[in-house]
Amino acid sequence: MNVRDSEAVAALLSAAGYEEAASEEDADIAIVNSCTVRERAENKAVGKTGYLLAAKRAGRLKAAGLMGCAVQRLGESVFKALPGLDFAVGPRRYGAIPRLIERALAGESGMLEISGPDEVPQSMDAHGDCGFRAFTTVLLGCDNRCSYCIVPDVRGREYSRPAREVAAEAAALAARGVKEITLLGQSVLRYGRRNPAFAPDDPPSPGGYREPFPRLLEMLQTIPGLERIRFTSGHPSGCTDELVRAFAEMPKVCRHLHLPVQSGSDRVLKEMGRGYTRARYLAAVAKLRAFDPEFAVTTDVIVGYPGETDADFEDTRSLMEEAGFDNAFVFKYSPRPGTRSALLADDVPREEKERRDAVLLADQDARGAARNARLAGTVRRILAEGPSARNAARWSGRDGGNRITVFEPGAAPPAPGTFLDVRITRTAPQTLYGEIA
Ligand code: SAH
Numbered sequence: 001m002n003v004r005d006s007e008a009v010a011a012l013l014s015a016a017g018y019e020e021a022a023s024e025e026d027a028d029i030a031i032v033n034s035c036t037v038r039e040r041a042e043n044k045a046v047g048k049t050g051y052l053l054a055a056k057r058a059g060r061l062k063a064a065g066l067m068g069c070a071v072q073r074l075g076e077s078v079f080k081a082l083p084g085l086d087f088a089v090g091p092r093r094y095g096a097i098p099r100l101i102e103r104a105l106a107g108e109s110g111m112l113e114i115s116g117p118d119e120v121p122q123s124m125d126a127h128g129d130c131g132f133r134a135f136t137t138v139l140l141g142c143d144n145r146c147s148y149c150i151v152p153d154v155r156g157r158e159y160s161r162p163a164r165e166v167a168a169e170a171a172a173l174a175a176r177g178v179k180e181i182t183l184l185g186q187s188v189l190r191y192g193r194r195n196p197a198f199a200p201d202d203p204p205s206p207g208g209y210r211e212p213f214p215r216l217l218e219m220l221q222t223i224p225g226l227e228r229i230r231f232t233s234g235h236p237s238g239c240t241d242e243l244v245r246a247f248a249e250m251p252k253v254c255r256h257l258h259l260p261v262q263s264g265s266d267r268v269l270k271e272m273g274r275g276y277t278r279a280r281y282l283a284a285v286a287k288l289r290a291f292d293p294e295f296a297v298t299t300d301v302i303v304g305y306p307g308e309t310d311a312d313f314e315d316t317r318s319l320m321e322e323a324g325f326d327n328a329f330v331f332k333y334s335p336r337p338g339t340r341s342a343l344l345a346d347d348v349p350r351e352e353k354e355r356r357d358a359v360l361l362a363d364q365d366a367r368g369a370a371r372n373a374r375l376a377g378t379v380r381r382i383l384a385e386g387p388s389a390r391n392a393a394r395w396s397g398r399d400g401g402n403r404i405t406v407f408e409p410g411a412a413p414p415a416p417g418t419f420l421d422v423r424i425t426r427t428a429p430q431t432l433y434g435e436i437a
């Protein structure tokens with residue numbers, strides 16, 4: 001989501017006549033985008049901004065600003081933490097940035113722009129040169145109140161962008177060569193639940209879809225040139241029969257869902273207020289895999305939630321095995337000010353959080369190896385991205401399940417953004433290897 005927000009701000013600045021600097025050292029103006037989901041992320045963003053302010057004092061920068069969730073959390077106090085900061089902008093006020101830069105260049109400083117929780121932002125559809133893949137935010141904010149999470153406080157209440165607006169943005173991207181689009185929302189399957197996303201005069205769903213999210217997918221599915229549609233993050237309550245039907249009926253919709261589970265212990269899930277039990281979560285995964293056993297499911301897990309016992313942790317381990325995740329991101333619990341769980345003692349010692357983190361990652365490596373091994377010998381449709389990060393002589397891309405696939409490009413390397421059929425010859429926990437079929 002922050003990558004997308006940075007891209008949108010860069011596009012607004014290009015439209016206002018600014019040019020992207022070749023490097024940080026070459027820049028006249030610098031803006032740091034911040035995340036506050038975990039304390040470490042916020043500290044990094046604030047630390048980096050402090051470093052830029054030193055460059056400004058030394059005369060190497062003309063203006064410096066901070067944007068993102070940390071600003072919304074810190075409010076006015078951001079200027080105490082960062083004296084000399086020219087401007088600070090919360091998530092729903094990014095449209096103000098070009099004007100704030102002008103004012104900063106004219107000598108103003110300490111300007112704060114934060115929003116109320118229900119504000120509807122402008123200029124959501126600005127894109128820079130995004131190549132063949134693009135993100136678009138379809139659902140802002142979050143109306144859930146997971147005990148550990150600061151997102152609802154800093155990103156405001158849910159607001160679904162009108163489906164028509166999203167479709168127009170996707171069509172414009174496709175016309176510029178975008179092949180793959182990822183729809184973003186904290187709980188994206190809740191699209192169109194709090195506010196209507198479809199107008200009464202929108203055409204009815206040809207496939208008879210009644211739920212707003214599958215209906216949005218159906219609308220995007222018809223856009224010429226757009227070949228792949230992804231979305232993140234999911235929640236088991238959104239894994240409805242209609243969603244499964246959409247996956248089955250719409251070939252452009254990738255068979256991958258990022259479905260954060262957070263914990264496998266019913267006791268912890270209840271304390272977190274996640275709104276599902278272990279059994280209900282596993283039923284959602286089973287439903288997706290029932291129509292396609294290769295359906296990719298990835299997840300987020302938190303280790304070391306207050307009071308998490310060994311038994312709770314073992315429940316998480318066994319859930320991850322039962323769900324057969326294709327990939328997992330593991331986070332060490334970080335208390336965030338103002339959340340319900342911040343009132344509880346952060347009582348799992350750091351070394352124990354690290355141990356649990358390492359155990360889950362090792363489990364996931366073994367699981368990923370086994371799951372990927374089943375794909376050896378298959379031919380997969382890959383969207384080629386370019387030379388691989390580790391070895392420039394090879395290329396990498398992703399299959400529909402978002403699995404990284406490395407292949408020999410052959411004598412005439414394909415253009416980035418081309419679809420290729422790759423036969424898988426070898427597999428690793430997080431990577432498939434193959435040759436162009
Ligand atoms: N909306 C998404 C998650 C957004 S935050 C969802 O509910 O699925 C991304 C991830 O950060 C979460 O899935 C969670 O695993 C992690 N996270 C959020 N708050 C955290 C905290 N206080 N400490 C550690 N990890 C946290």
Ligand code: SF4
Nearest residue numbers: 142144146149151186
């Ligand atoms: Fe945070 Fe829960 Fe909302 Fe995700 S669903 S953003 S974890 S409150």
